[in-house]
Amino acid sequence: MAGHSKWANIKRQKAVVDAKKGKTFTQLSRAIIVAARSGIPDPAGNFQLRTAIDKAKAAGIPNDNIERAIAKGAGTWSDGSVLEEIRYEGYGPGGVAILIEALTDNRNRTAADLRAAFSKNGGNLGETGCVSWMFAQKGVCVVQGVENEEKLLEASLEGGADSYEMTEVETGEVVTEVGNLEHLNKTLKEQGFQVTDAELRWIPDNFVEVTDTEQARSLLKLIDTLEKLDDVQNVTANFDMAENLMTASMAY
Structure with missing residues (x-):
């Protein structure tokens, strides 16, 4: 998990900047719509x-927007668009x-945007199933303020991790x-740990x-370009990269 974890940490830092651009607002609102649609529209x-x-709420999205997203997911409010969950796959440098996990009301537009992003940054958008077999979906809890790693291990085992x-x-x-x-x-919360995120x-x-500087720069630029697309919810890649190379390559 090393390479992906480092990238996840950097992404969390970038999320603060992205929120100011409205990108995170769109992603989080759509995540609420999907969650309300896939289960009961009651958070309890x-x-x-x-x-x-x-x-x-942590990102500062107004309650009115949150309630509207829940209502849209529940089917009690509509703006005329129908969002569809689609997974895309491809290869980078x-x-x-x-x-790539996307949520779109126009799959042709989304596919075209993704294809352009890949081709401009040394990658290729592939067919369904070309890389998904290399990944497994898991639940992840991010825990901060860990002072005793042994206690975290014990709590994790008790929680079935x-x-x-x-x-x-x-x-x-x-x-x-x-x-x-x-x-x-x-x-984890009952054991006194601060869980700041729980996600699939x-x-x-x-x-x-990845050890080559130019390859690293192209790869991170591709991932960043993909994440900036409005229809993209999440991007995951199977690279491992030294942290100093990753940090240096972010300055493209």
């Missing part, structure tokens, strides 16, 4: 919706596998099966090591 009984609402990894000083990511995410989240994430089964 819908963990995915409750988590999406918490993220939206150096053969890095890239998985598969593994955990310290990604920064006092910050860890605990991984579990998708269906166990709510239980793990609850267990595609995690690579293997990694491609």
Whole structure:
């Protein structure tokens, strides 16, 4: 998980900047719509919706917008557009596998935008199934303020976790099966840990090591370009890269 975890940390830092541009607002509002549509439109009984609402509030999205997104997901309010969840797959520079989760009301527009992003940045948009077999969807809890790693291990095992990894000083990511995410989240909180995020994430089964500076720059530019597209919700890639190379390559 090393390469992806470092990238996830950088993405969280970038999210503050992205929020000012409205990009994060759009993503989080759409996440609420999907969560409300896939379960009951009541956060008390819908963990995915409750988590999406918490993220939206943390980003400063007004309550009116949140309520409107819930109503749209529940089918009680409509602006005329119908959002569809689609997963796209492709290869970046150096053969890095890239998985994209999109939410769109026009799949032709989304596919064209993705194809252009790949072709301009040394990658190729592939067919369905070309890289998804390299990834497994898992539940991930991000825990901050970890002072005792042994206690985190014990709490993680009690919560039914598969593994955990310290990604920064006092910050860890605990991984579990998708269906166990709510239980793990609850267990960690009951044990006194500060869970700052609980999400479903595609995690690579293997990694491609990137060591070339130009290749690294092209890859990160491709991922950044994909993430800036309005219809894109999440981008996951199976690269591993030294942190100093990643940081240097961000200055493209």
